[in-house]
Amino acid sequence: MLFAVFFASGWTSYEPDLDRAEERANAYADAINHDYREPEKIYRFLTAEIRSAISEEAFCEAFAKERSYPYITPLYIFYPELTIAPDRKAARVVFKQAARIVGMEYTVRLVYENGDYYVEDWERFIDGSYLNKFDHISYSLDWYYDIVD
Numbered sequence: 001m002l003f004a005v006f007f008a009s010g011w012t013s014y015e016p017d018l019d020r021a022e023e024r025a026n027a028y029a030d031a032i033n034h035d036y037r038e039p040e041k042i043y044r045f046l047t048a049e050i051r052s053a054i055s056e057e058a059f060c061e062a063f064a065k066e067r068s069y070p071y072i073t074p075l076y077i078f079y080p081e082l083t084i085a086p087d088r089k090a091a092r093v094v095f096k097q098a099a100r101i102v103g104m105e106y107t108v109r110l111v112y113e114n115g116d117y118y119v120e121d122w123e124r125f126i127d128g129s130y131l132n133k134f135d136h137i138s139y140s141l142d143w144y145y146d147i148v149d
């Protein structure tokens with residue numbers, strides 16, 4: 001009976017291993033790259049600790065603001081390279097980052113919890129430190145939108 005309830009719930013638990021960690025890293029990259037207009041899908045990848053520190057709504061608002069200047073923080077990630085801990089409960093993931101500067105990388109940490117791997121990322125949304133970069137924008141795009149007849 002318990003198996004039927006577990007199976008019917010749709011919740012799946014995975015053993016911690018390199019293949020599953022790579023699968024989750026690639027899924028996270030896909031969410032970042034293709035679901036950026038729906039940041040709630042990205043939020044679901046975050047660790048329980050991060051989700052307890054920032055609500056989904058606050059995360060989505062911060063994500064939209066942070067992404068409003070993509071040239072400041074280019075974010076298209078691919079080719080994850082994983083270094084998994086001996087106990088397979090955590091992994092360091094280094095993604096290649098599509099950017100104007102060759103060799104840029106984006107690093108996150110995967111943590112095994114609740115039967116799967118979740119991502120430690122976007123901590124700067126919690127304390128608001130991501131907003132500091134907007135104080136130092138050296139140019140304005142106002143001219144671009146100022147249409148003269």
